Amino acid sequence: AQSVSQHNHHVILSEAASLELGCNYSYGGTVNLFWYVQYPGQHLQLLLKYFSGDPLVKGIKGFEAEFIKSKFSFNLRKPSVQWSDTAEYFCAVHSGTYKYIFGTGTRLKVLA
């Protein structure tokens, strides 16, 4: 069965620190990968997505993610976080049958 793992459940950083959130998936076929962010009290917003091509994907708000096929990983990074990045981050995998498989989420708190 397909699954997505986000190993960091809670992350606390100070402003200007660098961020890396892990995402690993298990699926043998072609997948497409997404990172969504959910700010407190708000809806899920698409941060970035990977379909094919350059494995380093740039998204909104200075986020980027790198797809490493050999490691089944799609880690999210940001060089310098801001207080406004405090949110919950979800990795998701889509294999083409309607269903997104979401990871359990990582709750990020950035201290001002």
Added chain:
Amino acid sequence: DTEVTQTPKHLVMGMTNKKSLKCEQHMGHRAMYWYKQKAKKPPELMFVYSYEKLSINESVPSRFSPECPNSSLLNLHLHALQPEDSALYLCASSQVGTTSTDTQYFGPGTRLTVL
């Protein structure tokens, strides 16, 4: 415009009530989804409509009844809910659904409380 709208924002209902959640998109998407999200958990897929036909029902209890009146609208009818059904109900839409490059766009959700 990548907006999915949902009404109401909040809903409180008793276990004997009947209510409906509404979702609307005007992006020309032909796949629409209902998800349930409990606190501190990822969204869980409930239903998928593709071209106004129910394509996926993730073994959801019959007290939840989806309806897709047209390609822009998606309803979720609620009847005889239980307190454990209290959650954030998210609607999403995507262009087609079956292609793996499909991107789902989410609405703000309806926060449901069942007393």
